[in-house]
Amino acid sequence: MSTSKTLIASALGAVVALGALASAPAAAADKEKCYGIAQAGKNDCASATxxxxxxxxxxxxxxxxxxKYVAKGSCEKMGGSTAPKK
Structure with a gap:
């Protein structure tokens, strides 16, 4: 691949990556942490305990x-809680 094609490919990759990052905060705004619904090995992050x-x-x-992250407003319908139980 020539230098100009490599440069164009790199620039295009950067634009695509930035587009994916820009949409992440919008997607996170529509979700909430739901405690007590995760299956073994399927939790989204560290345990509250x-x-x-x-x-x-x-x-x-x-x-x-x-x-686990779930759509806002759906946690309690799934039998979970938006706050960890102590």
């Missing part, structure tokens, strides 16, 4: 300290 520090590390189904 400190049991683990990363996504995908939930050990049990529906642990009240583990959460």
């Amino acid at each position: 400190g049991a683990h520090s990363c996504a995908g590390q939930a050990k049990t189904d529906k642990d009240p300290g583990d959460w």
